[in-house]
Amino acid sequence: MTEQQESQVKPQPTPVVNGGKSRSGTLLGGVAILLALGLTGSLYLHGHKSAVAQQGELDQLKLQLAGAIAKMDQSNSKESEQLAAFGKQQQLLQEELKDLQSRVLDLNDKRPNDWMLAEAEYLVRMAGRKLWLEHDLISAITLLGNADERIKALNDPSLMPIRKALAADIAQLKGMPRIDREGLTLKLAALSDQIELLPLSTVNMPEAKIEPDQAVSTNPDEWQSNLKKNWLKFTENFITIRRRDGGVEALLSPQQEIFLRENLKTKLLQAQFAVYREQQALYDDSLEKAQRWLTQYFDTDNSATHYMQTELDKLKGEQIQFDYPDRFKTQAMLEEVLNERLQRILASN
Template sequence: MMTEQATPPETDAKTEPQAQVEPPKVAAAATPTPKPATPQRSGRALAALALLLALGTAAGVYGYGRWFSDQQSAQLQQLQLQLTELKAQQSPLLSQLSQADERLRDLQQQLLKDSDRQNQLEHQLLTLSSRRPNDWLLAEADYLVRMAGRKLWLEHDVNAALLLLHEADGRIRDLNDPALLPVRKAFAADQASLQALPQLDKEGLVLRLSALIDNLDQLPIKGMTPSAPTTADDTQLSDSLADWRDNLYKSWRSFADNFISIRRLDSDSEALLSPDQRWYLKANLRTQLLNAQQAVYREQSAVYEDSLQRVSQWLEQYFDGDDSSTQFMQSELQKLLAEPLAQHYPDKLASQAQLEDLVQQRLQTLMNRS
C-alpha cells in the first residue's frame, strides 16, 4: 500500500515536478524504518570500552613517558653535578699548569739573559786583556793574599803565609803604580803582625817526643833493681898486735856475714809488676806521647798538656826515680810542658780587603770605558 501511494502517474510528474519530490519526504518522515535495539547498545558498549582502552593506553604511555623523563632528568642532574665537580678539580690543576708555564718562560728568559751576559763578559774580558795587561798582576796578588789567609787560618802555617804575602807584595811592586802605595803599606803591616807571633817549632817538638818514645824501653821499673846494701865497716885485718881485739871483731863479723846474709833497704819495696803489666804500662806511655805529637800538629794545647802530665805521673809512680834515664825523661817532659803551643792568629788581613776593593774598582772602570 505504501508503494502505491508514493508512485504518482506520469502525467502528473511532467506537469508538476515539485509535487513529485515532496511526497517521499513526508512518507519517509511519517513512516521511519525500525532498527533493532540490541545491536545499537552492544556497539555503544564496545565503543565505550574501546574509548576506555584508548584512554588507559594513553594514560599508561603518558605515565611511562613521565617516569622515563624523570629518570632522564635525575641522571642528567647527576651528570651535571659530576661535571661541576670535575670542573672544580680541574681549575687548580689548570692554575698550577699555568704557573708552571709562566715559571718555565721566566727561566727561559733568564737563561737567555745569562747567556747574553756571559757573552758580554767574555768580550769585555778579551778587551781588558788586550788593553791593560798589567792588571793581571793585581788579580794575581789578590789570589796570593787569599791563599795566605787559607794557610794561616786553616793550616796554621805562618811561614807559608809570610812567603805568599811577600810574593803578592812583589806583584804590586812590579806594577810600579803610585796609587798602590796604601796596599803595600797594608802588606807591610800584615807581615809585621805575623812575624811578631811566637815561632812554634812543631817539627822540633815532634822529634823530641819521638826520642822519648824510643827511650821508654830503657826505663827501669821500680822494685825490679833493689838498692845496693849498705857497706859494712872495714874488714881488713891489721898487722899490729895491739889491734887484736879489732881483728877478732872483724873476723867474727866477716864469718857472720858470710854465714847469715841480712840486707836492709833504704825505701819500702813494692810489689813487682807482671810482664804483661809492664808491657801495657809502656804501651800506654807510648800512646800518650803519640797523642802529644798529634796535638802539636793540631795546636791542641789542652790535649798536649794532659798527655805529658799523664806520662810524668806514671813515671813517678811506676819507675825508678834514681835512675838517670827516668830523671832525663822527667826533665824533658817539664821542658816540653813549658813550650807555648797555643797561638793567637789575626782575625783578618788588612791587605786582602784593600786588594778586593781595588780589583773591583779597576774592573768597573774598564767595563764602563768599554
C-alpha cells in the first residue's frame, strides 16, 4: 500500500476550535453552581434557625397570655364572689331597715305623746342656755312658756306635777328685776358724745381780803394813823393792791386737755362693757371716776356739765348684776319621766 493510500485509510483527528475557552467556561459554571448550592443551604439553615426561635418566642407569649387569662378568670371569680357577698349584706341591711321602720311606726302608734314631751324638755334646756350663757331673761321666760304649752297639749293628768314645777320656774324668773341693757348703753354713748362740748374750768382766784376802814379819825392823838390812811387813799389813784390767800391752779395744756377728754370717754365705754358683762363693780367704779374728773377739771357752773353730772348720778343707781337660779326644777322632772317611758318601751319590745 502506498503512502497515499495509508493516509486515506488512517482516521483524521477532529479539529478543535477555541479548545481553551470552552474548558474554562465549564469550570466557572461548576464553581457557580457550587456557590449557589452553598448559599442556598446557608440561607435555608439561617431561616430554619430563625423560624425555630420565632416559634419559641411565640410559644412563650402563648404561655404568658394563658397565665394572664387564668389570673383574670380568678380575679373575675373573686369579684363575683365579693359582689355576691355585698348583695347579701345589702339585702340584710334592707331587711333590718324595714324592721326598724316598722318598730318606729309601732312606737308612734303606742306612745305618740312622747315626742311632744321630748320637745318640751328641749325647750326647757334652751331656756337654761339663754339665761345662764346670755343672761337673756325675756327669751328664757318665753321658751318656758312654750314648753308649758306643749305639755298642756298632751292632756295627760300624770304630767300635772311637771306643769306645777314649770309654773314655779316661770314665776321665779318673772319676779327678777329686768335691766334695759340697750337703753343704758345708748345713754352712756350719748353722754360720751357730749364730752367734747364741755368747757374746762377757768383759773380759780381766791377772794380778796377785806381791807380795814380807811376813814380819817378826828382824834388828834391818832395823827399817825390818819397820815397813813391819807397816804393809802392818795396811792389808790395810781396802784391798786389786793391781798388773796390760797394757791392758784394752773390751766391744762392742750395736750393734757386731749388726754383728759379721751380718758373720760374711755371710762364711759368701760361702763358700757360692764353693762353687757354684768360687772357691777367695774360699772360703779367707771362712773365714779368720770364724775370726779368732771368736778375737778370742768366748769361745774356750766349747764352741759351740770346735766352730765345729773345723768351720771341716775346711772350709778342702776343694778346690772343679778343672781340667777342655778337649775330649773322642771328640767330634772322631765328627764326622769322621759327615761322612765323609754325604759318601759324597750322592756315591752
